[in-house]
Amino acid sequence: MPTALVIGGSRFIGRHAVTEFRDAGYDVAVFNRGRHENPFAEDDAVSHVEGDRKDRTDLRTAQLSVDPDVVVDMVAYQPADVEVAVDVFADVDAYVYVSSGSAYGAETIPKREDETALEPCSAEQATDDSYASYGARKAEGDRVVSSAAEDGVNAMSLRPPVVYGPHDYTERMDYWLGRVLEHDRVVVPGDGTNLWHRAYVEDVASALRVVAEEGAPGEAYNAGDRRLVTLGEMVEVIADAAGTDVEVVTAGARELAAGDLALGDFPLYREYPHVLDTGKLHALGWESTPVEEAMARTVEEHRESDRDGREEGPDREAEERVLGVLDTF
Incomplete structure (x- = not known):
């Protein structure tokens, strides 16, 4: 039976990745600092190795104790982590x-793995930890993966856009x-046609497994919903999933x-469309969940959680x- 080591694995995407590999027949080990509740504490099929991924000795200890066939690195936020x-x-x-x-540095539609330029990354950005340098750091991590593959390492990258779904601690979705479930009128910035590609979290988890099993060393693969919906359409999809009506x-x-208020005050608003070409991943046999089904699962878990997203x-x-002003027109 193959073994998968998930670096991270207790919160959002990593949590779903653990479930994906476990359900696919892998022995799974989670490597993290143990600072968050372990959702797999009672699951005998998932072991836990505590350590700091920035400590080379801790990583080496995990490698020796788990002897993984597959490693999924959820929390490499600086190029040095990937190196x-x-x-x-x-x-x-x-x-x-x-x-x-966010690793892409050119605003093209769609963004393709082997065509669209990546963000440059300066030495200063490489060691930064702010949101402003996030895309640059991820892009440099991709370049590390490509270089490692040239040296014979079976390393690959997955590039998802904004990820949504159950257990999303970012609370952007x-x-x-919350707006749809609590109000019958929902304010959407702009004209409602804003388009920011999103990826359902369970699909990202399955993409990680597909890339591990079928991907080629040195390659990067975009992951995202196969059907894109605008921000206005997304609100309507949520309402349909929740069984309610909204304006x-x-x-x-x-x-x-x-x-x-300003347009950018609203989560998931982006002035210029952000669209990823997912054909390369699809060619490996990957499929995404229909948006309606993905949102239904997302709504169900949201109702059971204590997250409200109000701070976002x-x-x-x-x-x-704003509604009062619009009603006077």
């Missing part, structure tokens, strides 16, 4: 680095879920100013002022 990992795990059948759609009320910059976007009082 150490591809060295420590140089002999595994597959090392899969979780990169990001929870903001919109999508679009508001431009002038109308939002009535509530001292405007407060309702400000939105009510």
